[in-house]
Amino acid sequence: MRNLFFIVLAVALAACALNAQKDLTANQQKWETSGVTHYRYDLFIGCFCAFTEQMPLSIEVLDGEVVSMTYADGTPIAADDPLMELFDHFSTFDHLFADLQTGPASKADEVTVEYQPTYGFPVTINIDQVKEAVDDEYYLTISNFEILK
Numbered sequence: 001m002r003n004l005f006f007i008v009l010a011v012a013l014a015a016c017a018l019n020a021q022k023d024l025t026a027n028q029q030k031w032e033t034s035g036v037t038h039y040r041y042d043l044f045i046g047c048f049c050a051f052t053e054q055m056p057l058s059i060e061v062l063d064g065e066v067v068s069m070t071y072a073d074g075t076p077i078a079a080d081d082p083l084m085e086l087f088d089h090f091s092t093f094d095h096l097f098a099d100l101q102t103g104p105a106s107k108a109d110e111v112t113v114e115y116q117p118t119y120g121f122p123v124t125i126n127i128d129q130v131k132e133a134v135d136d137e138y139y140l141t142i143s144n145f146e147i148l149k
Contacts, residue, residue, distance in 0.1 A: 020111070024097070027120035030119065031093055034120065037062065037064075039145065039148055041144055041146070042059075043057045043059055043090060043141070043142060044056040045139075046138060047137070048137075057077070058070045060148070062148075089103075093122075097121075100125070110126075110127070111128075123143075124140065126139045
């Protein structure tokens with residue numbers, strides 16, 4: 001009976017993972033076919049980190065490249081800012097999809113994503129790298145999306 005429980009649990013988990021992958025693929029395709037090449041959005045990175053008081057970041061993207069990135073107070077983030085490597089990892093919707101597909105998020109124990117219904121980009125991503133670990137969780141929230149011309 002105990003083995004049956006673990007088999008049912010394994011099948012249920014595999015089905016959840018398959019559905020999450022289908023959602024990811026469908027929403028990534030929706031984003032890629034949207035034709036949006038110039039956009040701005042706010043990114044809040046929540047974690048047990050010292051920089052959260054500087055959130056959200058305001059990010060402008062043109063043709064897949066970051067045009068500008070500023071802290072919440074409007075201060076531009078310099079290329080040599082010690083946090084730039086981390087911020088750049090989440091700086092475009094293409095980067096977010098890549099992280100979910102093959103990056104660190106794809107290897108996490110638990111990931112939940114909500115997608116924007118029209119364009120398909122993630123609006124919230126919650127990541128728990130190691131379920132049994134403490135303080136390794138982080139979440140991303142995308143808001144104030146704006147298409148620029």
